Amino acid sequence: MKHSKWAQLTKLSDLVFDAVAQKFAKLQEEEARLKQQRSRLAEMNADALDAFKSVHPSHQLDGDFHWQTWVGNNASRLGQAQARARALSEMHKPALRKAFGRKSVLRDLANK
Numbered sequence: 001m002k003h004s005k006w007a008q009l010t011k012l013s014d015l016v017f018d019a020v021a022q023k024f025a026k027l028q029e030e031e032a033r034l035k036q037q038r039s040r041l042a043e044m045n046a047d048a049l050d051a052f053k054s055v056h057p058s059h060q061l062d063g064d065f066h067w068q069t070w071v072g073n074n075a076s077r078l079g080q081a082q083a084r085a086r087a088l089s090e091m092h093k094p095a096l097r098k099a100f101g102r103k104s105v106l107r108d109l110a111n112k
Contacts, residue, residue, distance in 0.1 A: 020096050021099070038082065041071060042075075048071075
């Protein structure tokens with residue numbers, strides 16, 4: 001009877017750990033996606049700055065200024081989103097550790 005209850009608790013702790021780990025993984029994926037977008041924006045900006053080195057038709061319409069404004073706004077937005085994702089990841093780490101600890105302890109108790 002006791003073994004059955006430990007097994008049930010172990011299964012429950014496994015489910016809780018899997019749910020918390022899945023949330024954490026999604027946050028890490030989001031942060032990686034945002035990091036990739038920031039890198040792509042930096043590449044686009046470098047390419048555009050190379051094009052603006054010589055006389056460019058967009059200079060007549062202040063295109064380089066508007067481009068830099070757009071890049072700055074998007075870089076700021078992506079940086080804030082990445083910081084938010086990183087902060088949420090850090091906030092979820094204690095729950096992940098706790099769920100893992102419960103899972104480990106209950107697995108050990110169930111095996112005794």
